[in-house]
Amino acid sequence: MVTHFADKFYEAAAAKGAPVCVGIDPVFERMPKSLTGGADVPDDDQHAAEVFEKYAVALLEAVAPYTPIVKPQLACFERYHAAGFAAYHNIVQAAQGLGILVLADAKRGDIGISSDHYANGLLGSPDGADALTVNPYLGMDGIEPFVKLASAEGKGLFALVRTSNPGSDGIQSHELADGRTVAQMVADEVSTFGQSDDAYVGDCGYSLLGAVVGATKSSDALELRRRMEKQIFLVPGFGAQGGTADDVRACFNENGTGAIITASRSVIYAYLNKDGSQRDDWKAAVAAGAQDLRDQITEILA
Amino acid sequence: MVTHFADKFYEAAAAKGAPVCVGIDPVFERMPKSLTGGADVPDDDQHAAEVFEKYAVALLEAVAPYTPIVKPQLACFERYHAAGFAAYHNIVQAAQGLGILVLADAKRGDIGISSDHYANGLLGSPDGADALTVNPYLGMDGIEPFVKLASAEGKGLFALVRTSNPGSDGIQSHELADGRTVAQMVADEVSTFGQSDDAYVGDCGYSLLGAVVGATKSSDALELRRRMEKQIFLVPGFGAQGGTADDVRACFNENGTGAIITASRSVIYAYLNKDGSQRDDWKAAVAAGAQDLRDQITEILA
Numbered sequence: 001m002v003t004h005f006a007d008k009f010y011e012a013a014a015a016k017g018a019p020v021c022v023g024i025d026p027v028f029e030r031m032p033k034s035l036t037g038g039a040d041v042p043d044d045d046q047h048a049a050e051v052f053e054k055y056a057v058a059l060l061e062a063v064a065p066y067t068p069i070v071k072p073q074l075a076c077f078e079r080y081h082a083a084g085f086a087a088y089h090n091i092v093q094a095a096q097g098l099g100i101l102v103l104a105d106a107k108r109g110d111i112g113i114s115s116d117h118y119a120n121g122l123l124g125s126p127d128g129a130d131a132l133t134v135n136p137y138l139g140m141d142g143i144e145p146f147v148k149l150a151s152a153e154g155k156g157l158f159a160l161v162r163t164s165n166p167g168s169d170g171i172q173s174h175e176l177a178d179g180r181t182v183a184q185m186v187a188d189e190v191s192t193f194g195q196s197d198d199a200y201v202g203d204c205g206y207s208l209l210g211a212v213v214g215a216t217k218s219s220d221a222l223e224l225r226r227r228m229e230k231q232i233f234l235v236p237g238f239g240a241q242g243g244t245a246d247d248v249r250a251c252f253n254e255n256g257t258g259a260i261i262t263a264s265r266s267v268i269y270a271y272l273n274k275d276g277s278q279r280d281d282w283k284a285a286v287a288a289g290a291q292d293l294r295d296q297i298t299e300i301l302a
Numbered sequence: 303m304v305t306h307f308a309d310k311f312y313e314a315a316a317a318k319g320a321p322v323c324v325g326i327d328p329v330f331e332r333m334p335k336s337l338t339g340g341a342d343v344p345d346d347d348q349h350a351a352e353v354f355e356k357y358a359v360a361l362l363e364a365v366a367p368y369t370p371i372v373k374p375q376l377a378c379f380e381r382y383h384a385a386g387f388a389a390y391h392n393i394v395q396a397a398q399g400l401g402i403l404v405l406a407d408a409k410r411g412d413i414g415i416s417s418d419h420y421a422n423g424l425l426g427s428p429d430g431a432d433a434l435t436v437n438p439y440l441g442m443d444g445i446e447p448f449v450k451l452a453s454a455e456g457k458g459l460f461a462l463v464r465t466s467n468p469g470s471d472g473i474q475s476h477e478l479a480d481g482r483t484v485a486q487m488v489a490d491e492v493s494t495f496g497q498s499d500d501a502y503v504g505d506c507g508y509s510l511l512g513a514v515v516g517a518t519k520s521s522d523a524l525e526l527r528r529r530m531e532k533q534i535f536l537v538p539g540f541g542a543q544g545g546t547a548d549d550v551r552a553c554f555n556e557n558g559t560g561a562i563i564t565a566s567r568s569v570i571y572a573y574l575n576k577d578g579s580q581r582d583d584w585k586a587a588v589a590a591g592a593q594d595l596r597d598q599i600t601e602i603l604a
Contacts, residue, residue, distance in 0.1 A: 025415075075417070114378070121382065138470055166441075
């Protein structure tokens with residue numbers, strides 16, 4: 001009997017102190033100089049991949065006491081082709097070895113057959129991540145293979161519903177004839193599909209199919225919270241992207257569950273000064289950044 | 303001065319005889335027995351990747367006389383992790399070496415910074431494909447980095463507008479308050495953004511930002527054709543997914559340009575009999591499948 005993803009997550013969040021997630025978005029020119037020797041550009045894909053892997057493995061050790069889950073951004077790794085992809089998979093193993101859950105931020109979505117390949121490649125045992133972001137634009141039959149695999153293997157999914165980028169309004173905020181916005185319609189689809197089988201909902205009351213909901217618009221978040229009672233919200237945009245404490249609070253249910261607050265740059269680049277120079281002990285700065293994220297969210301939920 | 307993608311495509315289509323595309327969606331258990339020795343399951347990722355690469359390189363030689371462009375499905379390769387990804391990149395090089403354009407069917411989409419990483423990794427010189435499918439749900443600022451790189455490097459993009467899977471109606475067919483469907487609204491966004499800079503439109507009159515429009519609903523296609531005059535439509539669903547000649551015709555402008563008709567299974571698995579057994583000379587069967595696709599589309603456009 002596999003443990004449901006949502007139950008795994010809440011056990012881990014309780015152990016670490018708050019429902020937070022550290023985004024791992026490595027960019028070569030921002031890597032610690034102790035790893036790059038000061039180079040701004042990698043020699044080749046293999047060089048970038050080696051630096052990213054060393055960085056991420058040390059970073060995982062630094063943030064492990066404070067975060068139940070990390071979110072590597074696949075784009076940063078795919079930039080460096082197969083070498084980058086190999087580094088990504090090594091980082092997944094390293095995180096899981098430290099007892100940290102891994103949410104692959106891949107935003108995949110395709111028709112059913114291809115979604116099944118992605119699900120196997122990115123989530124499947126024994127090498128897969130614990131959870132994955134998916135794009136719902138093709139419809140729920142494109143999400144179904146991910147959900148089936150997640151249900152069988154105790155994995156989780158987060159469908160894009162309301163994103164935090166400025167241009168998202170141009171698609172997601174349009175009003176439908178029935179009065180809902182596009183994002184609210186997608187929320188209803190995700191909610192219905194995510195509860196369509198009892199096995200999809202864990203003992204904690206949340207579905208294995210969660211939702212990405214940006215923290216930059218608290219009125220949006222409140223309405224989406226109402227529509228997706230059993231979805232865990234993955235909330236990017238805290239810190240660097242401008243989300244406030246009120247915006248974050250709106251993503252949680254009244255009992256303080258139902259959302260995972262993500263920060264990336266404010267933690268993983270905590271060693272960079274405003275002028276681009278670097279603090280000496282980068283791992284201590286990253287650890288302090290992760291502790292600060294956890295403590296801020298703990299305070300908001302208090 | 304780089305040549306615009308649409309101009310490159312129409313030159314290639316004229317040389318090969320029709321605006322068709324062969325989808326490369328390798329699945330291990332369907333590979334020719336001469337490559338797998340009859341095994342249904344690969345020994346490991348490396349084994350699958352080696353078989354896929356041998357298969358695709360031979361397949362490219364077989365289809366080269368008949369198709370201007372091929373469309374590898376990234377999901378099939380990502381299923382086998384870094385080894386699969388390496389095989390994918392080798393296949394891109396092999397196709398380009400044979401003078402075939404490559405459209406990476408990756409359906410990527412993210413916020414701007416991450417889209418820039420994807421664009422560099424999947425389209426950027428010297429290892430990138432010639433074109434890429436992208437998902438517009440995050441909004442046009444998520445598409446912009448792809449478009450900028452494509453404009454600078456003579457590459458093309460195809461944004462998902464109307465997909466051919468049965469569940470697509472659940473998202474894309476909802477009616478907006480202004481009377482458009484969700485897909486029509488996305489079409490208008492793609493059209494506006496794809497013509498927002500003169501450099502985005504080639505000498506042939508088409509934009510580097512095209513649209514994926516499934517061939518299974520000809521009434522949809524006619525309306526979308528009207529809304530996206532300068533978009534090349536990438537049309538999946540011919541053959542195996544049920545699109546008819548009329549459905550296909552509706553995707554073209556009156557002069558017979560403006561669409562690329564894609565087939566995958568009917569070409570790349572032309573050696574499989576209905577009972578799953580294989581014809582002996584698989585490459586000849588694939589070549590005949592590609593020729594048949596080209597001849598069918600030539601006839602529809604005559």
